[in-house]
Structures are given as C-alpha cells and as structure tokens.
C-alpha cells in the first residue's frame with residue numbers, strides 16, 4: 001500500500017515528531033511505501049494567493065476559485081501544489097498528523113488543504129443536475145482511498161466527552177472528517193487521538209506507540225466512519241437537505257451518519 005503522511009509540527013523532537021518517526025518505521029516494516037510531506041521542514045507556503053496560479057495577466061483581479069480552476073486545467077499551478085496532488089493520487093491512504101491548535105489543525109496544514117485542493121481536483125468535480133450535485137461526499141477524485149487523522153491534544157479525554165466543556169472530539173473533527181476528507185471522496189477512518197499530552201512519560205509513550213501501531217497495522221481493515229453519501233438517495237437535490245424520512249429524530253452533525 002502507498003501511504004502519504006502529511007505532518008504539521010515545527011519541532012522534530014516533539015511528541016508529534018517522535019510519533020511521526022514511529023509511524024514511518026512501522027509502515028515501512030510492514031512493507032508499505034511511505035511519502036512524507038513534513039510541512040514545516042518543507043517551508044510550505046500556507047496562504048492561498050495569486051502566486052498559486054501561474055501565467056495570470058498583471059493587475060487582473062484574482063479569483064481564488066476560478067484562477068485555481070484555470071491553473072489546474074491548463075497545467076499552470078504552482079509546482080508545490082502540483083507535487084502534492086501527485087502524491088495524493090499516488091497514495092492509497094492519507095494520514096494527516098497534527099497537534100490540535102485552537103480546536104483545529106495548525107494554520108500551515110489548513111493552508112496545505114486550501115492550496116492543494118484545487119477547483120477541478122477536489123471540488124467542482126462531476127455533473128451538477130437535479131439528480132446529482134457533483135462528485136462529492138463519498139464520490140470524487142480521491143474516492144477509493146482511505147484517510148485517518150493522528151491528533152494530539154493537551155486537554156483530557158473527559159474535556160472532549162459527550163458532555164465535556166470543549167465539545168465532543170467527533171464534533172470538533174467533523175469539518176475535517178466530513179468537509180475536508182469525505183467531500184473529495186476519501187473513506188474516513190476513526191481518528192487516533194492522544195489526549196492530555198502534558199502527562200506523558202516513557203511508559204505512557206510506549207503504550208501510545210503500541211496503540212498507534214495497532215491502528216497502522218489495521219489501516220486496510222478498519223471500518224470507515226459511516227457518513228451518508230450525497231447522491232445515493234438520502235438527500236434532496238438540489239436543496240441538499242436530508243429527506244424528511246431519513247434520520248427523522250436527528251439534526252446537526254450526527255444526522256449525516258448512517
């Protein structure tokens with residue numbers, strides 16, 4: 001299996017740095033091919049801007065979507081963007097590894113998503129009609145591939161429990177799982193989350209590696225999160241609301257799970 005690990009931590013000697021090294025070794029030992037996008041080490045440019053689309057006329061108005069579309073279609077994307085898209089197409093499985101910063105991914109990783117997910121590549125794909133609303137949410141360029149988050153958080157597991165002050169971790173990660181990964185087609189595996197990172201000694205680190213290793217060994221067998229596909233009948237098109245007889249007693253994020 002080909003695995004792409006996109007990793008966002010500025011310090012190689014951090015917990016995340018150690019777990020990145022562990023992950024690469026474990027996957028390679030199991031015979032998988034691994035590519036790593038170490039965003040800080042690559043000095044990845046986070047902001048999406050006019051420099052991402054080559055060959056633009058001077059002084060023309062920059063349109064983040066339409067310039068992305070044109071650059072993608074005409075082979076005029078910035079080289080760093082095209083390289084990451086090639087890695088995504090190569091990969092059978094994508095791992096995104098990051099510390100939870102302000103309840104989400106670090107800005108450098110968000111910038112990777114914004115720039116690499118070009119119009120025509122990750123969105124704006126497929127027919128839009130009264131029967132289908134594009135190839136997305138279960139369909140799309142990255143369909144057939146798997147993805148999993150590896151996330152560390154300073155807060156305790158209880159802080160992220162069903163009644164915890166921070167809100168449930170599944171809810172916080174929903175925009176990444178559903179919006180960033182399921183949208184362009186990935187099957188999304190349950191995340192590997194490390195809580196309470198301020199309390200890690202050698203013994204706990206060993207346990208974390210043991211648990212992470214098991215998850216990595218099971219990447220191809222683990223059942224994905226059961227999100228509802230957009231074009232398979234559960235949603236009215238083009239309103240894109242759930243049919244009244246689907247998940248009748250549910251609303252919000254949970255309603256989009258089968």
Ligand code: FAD
Nearest residue numbers: 014015016018099100101102103152153154155197200205
């Ligand atoms: P490190 O700080 O590098 O390490 C954590 C612990 O692991 C240390 O005790 C270290 O000694 C130990 N360790 C590291 N490597 C090893 C090893 N090889 N063997 C044994 N022990 C080791 N947390 C939240 O819960 N929610 C938030 O919204 C949030 N927002 C944040 C925003 C910012 C800007 C920042 C800086 C932090 C935030 N945090 C938040 C906390 C953050 O999630 C944690 O600091 C982060 O997940 C810890 O990961 P790290 O790789 O930086 O760990």
